[in-house]
Amino acid sequence: xxxxxxxxxxxxxxxxxxxxxxxxxxxxxxxxxxxxxxxxxxxxxxxxxxxxxxxxxxxxxxxxxxxxxxxxxxxxxxxxxxxxxxxxxxxxxxxxxxxxxxxxxxxxxxxxxxxxxxxxxxxxxxxxxxxxxxxxxxxxxxxxxxxxxxxxxxxxxxxxxxxxxxxxxxxxxxxxxxxxxxxxxxxxxxxxxxxxxxxxxxxxxxxxxxxxxxxxxxxxxxxxxxxxxxxxxxxxxxxxxxxxxxxxxxxxxxxxxxxxxxxxxxxxxxxxxxxxxxxxxxxxxxxxxxxxxxxxxxxxxxxxxxxxxxxxxxxxxxxxxxxxxxxxxxxxxxxxxxxxxxxxxxxxxxxxxxxxxxxxxxxxxxxxxxxxxx
Numbered sequence: 001x002x003x004x005x006x007x008x009x010x011x012x013x014x015x016x017x018x019x020x021x022x023x024x025x026x027x028x029x030x031x032x033x034x035x036x037x038x039x040x041x042x043x044x045x046x047x048x049x050x051x052x053x054x055x056x057x058x059x060x061x062x063x064x065x066x067x068x069x070x071x072x073x074x075x076x077x078x079x080x081x082x083x084x085x086x087x088x089x090x091x092x093x094x095x096x097x098x099x100x101x102x103x104x105x106x107x108x109x110x111x112x113x114x115x116x117x118x119x120x121x122x123x124x125x126x127x128x129x130x131x132x133x134x135x136x137x138x139x140x141x142x143x144x145x146x147x148x149x150x151x152x153x154x155x156x157x158x159x160x161x162x163x164x165x166x167x168x169x170x171x172x173x174x175x176x177x178x179x180x181x182x183x184x185x186x187x188x189x190x191x192x193x194x195x196x197x198x199x200x201x202x203x204x205x206x207x208x209x210x211x212x213x214x215x216x217x218x219x220x221x222x223x224x225x226x227x228x229x230x231x232x233x234x235x236x237x238x239x240x241x242x243x244x245x246x247x248x249x250x251x252x253x254x255x256x257x258x259x260x261x262x263x264x265x266x267x268x269x270x271x272x273x274x275x276x277x278x279x280x281x282x283x284x285x286x287x288x289x290x291x292x293x294x295x296x297x298x299x300x301x302x303x304x305x306x307x308x309x310x311x312x313x314x315x316x317x318x319x320x321x322x323x324x325x326x327x328x329x330x331x332x333x334x335x336x337x338x339x340x341x342x343x344x345x346x347x348x349x350x351x352x353x354x355x356x357x358x359x360x361x362x363x364x365x366x367x368x369x370x371x372x373x374x
Contacts, residue, residue, distance in 0.1 A: 011300035030188035037154035048128035052118035053136035066139040085112035114372035138198040147238035158230025162199030162238040173244030187234035216260030258361030259370040
């Protein structure tokens with residue numbers, strides 16, 4: 001095997017394992033070696049529902065309505081909303097709700113500082129035995145809280161994350177359904193890598209102060225717990241609802257997320273040690289290989305282009321390289337066309353956009369240009 005063939009084969013194997021091999025293997029492990037505590041719907045601790053909001057006037061009303069509508073003893077729930085320097089009517093809307101419902105508390109941040117500061121402030125004021133972290137944009141189904149707590153009741157479980165249901169025909173919606181399937185299998189096997197930002201629950205004693213420059217609290221918090229041996233589970237019946245973003249907006253969100261991944265591994269290198277991280281296999285297969293895939297795509301394209309044109313080995317290897325090159329050209333052309341190439345074009349475009357975001361995320365991390373605010 002020539003050098004070019006070796007590069008192409010290695011890149012292809014990495015891409016195939018990351019996007020197909022790992023999900024299939026994980027699904028098999030979840031079926032053969034399942035772990036799941038028995039839910040305890042009778043466990044009813046006091047709960048602090050914590051919402052970080054910035055200029056959320058378009059959806060904070062619906063959010064608060066979904067929180068006060070939870071099927072759970074009202075006397076055991078408080079709702080803490082932190083306005084991160086909002087300049088619209090978010091604070092007045094929350095204040096009006098607080099006048100009608102004494103369980104709702106508004107914390108005003110004078111200037112915009114980001115979600116870590118918001119969570120630290122809400123953690124200081126929260127009084128519940130359990131803290132539920134939920135974003136301002138997504139509404140929750142009425143049974144979401146109880147579904148979270150019924151799994152968190154098990155002492156082995158440190159964090160329970162919700163099931164984000166994304167509606168819409170944008171490619172990011174299809175990508176999230178694929179991603180969510182992987183998270184379900186990780187949870188059924190032993191533990192999820194990370195938590196869903198819009199909805200997660202943990203015991204208040206387990207929520208320590210967050211670094212104020214932290215990009216991804218939804219990885220930092222659960223992986224700190226996982227390193228201590230606690231499980232992180234997904235409650236499939238704890239549903240938060242959102243709309244799929246267009247690729248342009250999803251690109252910015254994903255670039256921020258992947259910059260946060262680089263930050264996380266630089267600050268928590270223990271996650272990369274198999275003898276320390278109980279979810280090392282999932283961490284590498286789900287997170288690390290995703291960061292390598294853009295470079296594998298580039299290597300595959302260049303190796304096939306050089307191999308198909310250059311004086312390499314004749315016969316089958318050269319023909320394979322040519323067919324691989326043709327397949328990539330067609331794929332990238334469909335990605336460029338997007339919706340004009342039908343559903344496959346939409347998915348191809350989203351795949352390329354998300355991998356391009358990984359490159360931008362690395363650049364932002366390396367140059368310290370990723371903003372903390374969301």
